[in-house]
Amino acid sequence: MLPESNAAPGYMYDECKATADWLLSQLSMRPLVGIVCGSGLGGLADSLKNQVVFKYSDIPNFPKSTVHGHAGRLVFGTLKGTSCVCMQGRFHLYEGYPVQKITLPIRVFNLMGVETVILTNAAGGLNQDYRVGDVMIIKDHINMPGFAGINPLAGPNEDRFGVRFPCMSDAYNRKLVRLAHEVGAELGFDEFLREGVYCMLGGPSFETIAECRMLNKLGADAVGMSTVHEVIVARHCGMRVFAMSLISNRSVMDYESEERANHEEVLQTGDDRAKQLEVFVATFVSRLGHASNGTH
Ligand SMILES: O=P(O)(O)O[C@@H]1C[C@H](O)[C@@H](CO)O1
Numbered sequence: 043m044l045p046e047s048n049a050a051p052g053y054m055y056d057e058c059k060a061t062a063d064w065l066l067s068q069l070s071m072r073p074l075v076g077i078v079c080g081s082g083l084g085g086l087a088d089s090l091k092n093q094v095v096f097k098y099s100d101i102p103n104f105p106k107s108t109v110h111g112h113a114g115r116l117v118f119g120t121l122k123g124t125s126c127v128c129m130q131g132r133f134h135l136y137e138g139y140p141v142q143k144i145t146l147p148i149r150v151f152n153l154m155g156v157e158t159v160i161l162t163n164a165a166g167g168l169n170q171d172y173r174v175g176d177v178m179i180i181k182d183h184i185n186m187p188g189f190a191g192i193n194p195l196a197g198p199n200e201d202r203f204g205v206r207f208p209c210m211s212d213a214y215n216r217k218l219v220r221l222a223h224e225v226g227a228e229l230g231f232d233e234f235l236r237e238g239v240y241c242m243l244g245g246p247s248f249e250t251i252a253e254c255r256m257l258n259k260l261g262a263d264a265v266g267m268s269t270v271h272e273v274i275v276a277r278h279c280g281m282r283v284f285a286m287s288l289i290s291n292r293s294v295m296d297y298e299s300e301e302r303a304n305h306e307e308v309l310q311t312g313d314d315r316a317k318q319l320e321v322f323v324a325t326f327v328s329r330l331g332h333a334s335n336g337t338h
């Protein structure tokens with residue numbers, strides 16, 4: 043059965059506001075940082091202290107998670123004293139939801155007071171220097187579905203969130219990219235920390251060899267099935283964005299190769315790097331320097 047269809051775009055603000063108000067009415071804190079956990083990276087949410095947890099299925103207007111490795115829980119809590127909300131599982135285009143629906147949680151973050159969004163994902167490594175287990179700080183993206191008109195901002199613009207034509211050349215906050223390199227160096231993660239361009243495809247099929255070769259020639263270092271639509275929505279409503287990919291598998295570029303992309307390898311790589319990513323995100327969050335402490 044297909045997930046329920048999206049409300050008309052004109053009603054998106056009211057839908058998001060109702061969800062944000064419902065959540066806030068049950069919380070004594072307001073999150074300043076929103077974190078989205080990619081495939082196999084849901085363990086990040088477990089490191090939050092003083093947790094308040096909601097199942098997606100209990101949250102008004104929220105889609106339901108359908109992918110293995112995406113628990114489908116919204117976790118509120120603190121990371122080194124900073125108030126955070128963490129999506130333990132995200133939504134993807136290939137699950138059958140409209141792009142406006144899968145990005146609804148990002149707008150809900152905004153309406154709850156989130157200022158900074160941290161997005162993680164698992165991705166295939168197109169860059170031939172990358173190894174499985176590398177962590178790529180995303181400096182830019184290629185929005186392949188966007189080339190075909192699939193953009194979360196398509197439809198009437200909601201001025202209460204942002205402008206009709208938002209700029210994307212500064213989508214990935216450069217100060218946060220620098221901070222990530224500093225934190226990575228302090229933690230001794232240099233050897234597996236990279237910086238590159240993420241390309242989003244709709245999925246769920248993995249890429250052909252010809253597609254991988256093409257994407258690499260176009261300038262993409264990693265390929266995945268998420269994140270970009272969330273970044274666009276977050277930037278549209280003025281939140282600052284940091285994103286990173288865990289290189290969970292090498293993209294197959296060679297017809298002689300016996301390697302085959304598969305979701306089990308993706309989840310296993312997440313498991314292998316989980317602890318280091320938790321330490322990285324906690325340290326990064328502690329250094330963000332928000333003006334308020336999240337109790338407003
Ligand atoms: O949510 P992310 O982008 O981490 O999930 C990736 C893309 C597919 O959903 C899945 C493929 O293994 O992992």
Ligand SMILES: Nc1nc2[nH]cnc2c(=O)[nH]1
Binds near residue numbers: 266267303
């Ligand atoms: N499209 C795509 N998504 C992924 N997510 C994790 N690995 C991959 C991959 O190789 N390709």
